[in-house]
Amino acid sequence: MSHEGACFLVPGPVRMAQNCLDAMATPTITARGPEYRDVMARLNSGLRCAFNISPSKPEKKTGSWAGEDDYKVIAVSGSGTAAMEMVLANRFRPNDRILVPTNGKFGERVAQMISRFAIVKHLEYEWGRAFDLGEIEEQLARGNWEGMAICHNETSTGITQDAVEIAEMCGRHGVSLILDAITSVGGLPVHPAEWNVEAVVVGAQKCTAGPSGIAAIAVNQKFIDRCKAIRLQGDSNPNYYLDILPALKKGEDDQTPWTPAINLAMGWAAALENLKNEGLESRWSRCAMMANGVRNLFTDLGFELLADEYSRSDTVTAIMYPEGIDDSWRTRLNEEYQTQVIGAQDHLKGKMFRVGSMGETPLDEMVEGCKRMILCFNDMGCDLPNLEVDPYFV
Ligand SMILES: Cc1ncc(COP(=O)(O)O)c(C=O)c1O
Structure with missing residues (x-):
């Protein structure tokens, strides 16, 4: 054909399917009623499939944001950059040292963003060249790193980083790994649990064919515990809209702390159902x-x-x-x-x-x-x- x-x-x-468009053309519902909880449950369940983490039921009051592993998903009203900012601003303290290898525009943005919240060591490779894993290993071996953050699939140069090797190195050196997986989740293999990634970020408008302006994160228990501990210590970076603690509080109840992007969530839930069906x-x-x-x-x-x-x-x-x-x-x-x-x-x-x-x-x-x-x-x-x-x- x-x-x-x-x-x-x-x-x-990317282009959205008709059922995604139709789902968004729905009359207004309230953000706090049972109808929206249904939407969130479908969205959360679809997100767990896209993130390649353990499944959950697309039904409210069943803890749809969690599964049998220790990851939880949180939808963020905003594009992928907002979701990435939620991860970085909450997880790191101003004095944490973060290693950021890059080989394109979006990796460079990760480095730039982290520089607002922590201390960055930017390993800058030429656009299009693979990371020098030997150099990364050498840097990690020097110790004293709180985290490493990478753009997993570098959309500006068409590169997918060797996440298996990088995750193995981070695991060996006890360093938290954060993935901007905005153009990989739903489009190419991502294995958060196997790689022991603390946080993975996706944007709806890319591989999951949802609408622009909504994104999500999958975070593990270690990540959550660390964000809470940093807040208790009074050592956290300033943030309000992207504060992860209220989002964690509301997630259990298929809710969000602020008015969610209701129609975008409806559209994304439909697009994620297409992904599940495929x-x-x-x-x-x-x-x-x-x-x-x-x-x-x-x-x-x-x-x-x-x-x-x-x-x-x-x-x-x-x-x-x-x-x-x-x-x-x-x-x-x-x-x-x-x-x-x-x-x-x-x-x-x-x-x-x-x-x-x-x-x-x-x-x-x-x-x-x-x-x-x-x-x-x-x-x-x-x-x-x-x-x-x-x-x-x-
Ligand atoms: C790999 C990657 N990271 C981050 C972004 C920024 O995402 P957004 O425009 O959804 O904020 C993009 C957008 O193209 C991207 O491809």
Whole structure:
């Protein structure tokens, strides 16, 4: 079956399914009544599936935010950045030392954000290069680290960090690990319990195909205990809206401390039901199949990929423009071929484009989008080899 109409292949916000849109077009309900508790229970249960932690029932008064492991999920009204701020501001004290390796824009933002709440040691790697795990090990071995925070899937450069190795090192050195998993949760393998991650952050608009402006965290008991202890010691960073303690108090009752983003929560709960129905691992596989096809196709066409070979992400691919092409290609692709991909950030602006392979994007749309990208490169005078696109996506 071929795809007709526009192709929307950006690494978030992604297209929302009709049931998600319909769920948001619901008349107002109160934030404190049983109807909203039903919404929260469905949302919490769906989030536990996306986070790949133990399940809970999508029913109010059953402790839907918790499961059989020691993780709890908390929905945050705000985008992924707000959820990340909730984690960092509450978990660390101003004198804590945090190691932050980065290889792209979003990792750098993690470092920047932590600098407001704690002391950061920023290990800055070139955009697109994998972390030097030897250097990280060396740093960790020097001791005295309270935590390490990474952007697990670096959307700006198309890199997935080696979380298994990093988690093993953090575990060995007794260092708390925090993941910005905003473009990995729901799109590629994340194993919070196995990796013993203290906090994982996701944004709705990425791999879970929910609406923009709502996010969530999954935190383990150690994280919760630490936040409480810091508050008791009177040594916490200032915060109010993002204070985790009231959120923890209300969570048990399928509630939030402040007025929640009610309609966004309804939409996200529906999108997470789609994820549950597809199956988490099936979604990971579909994203991987799309990304693998894009990587192989564009490599065979002679393009250079930004990310180091063994670090390439399955939810976003960063592809360098050939000589003589810039972002005017993207404008033409959108105007003449109704196909959207995204550009680059900062110093790579105009030098590459990024293709998202996340959310509910069907394989056919990716295949059709790639065909149109090739046509558009041809229109702009690129002499590309004549390749059949479909076989790259089976
Ligand atoms: C990896 C990563 N972290 C953080 C963010 C920021 O998230 P938000 O825009 O939802 O605040 C993004 C957004 O693209 C991202 O891709």
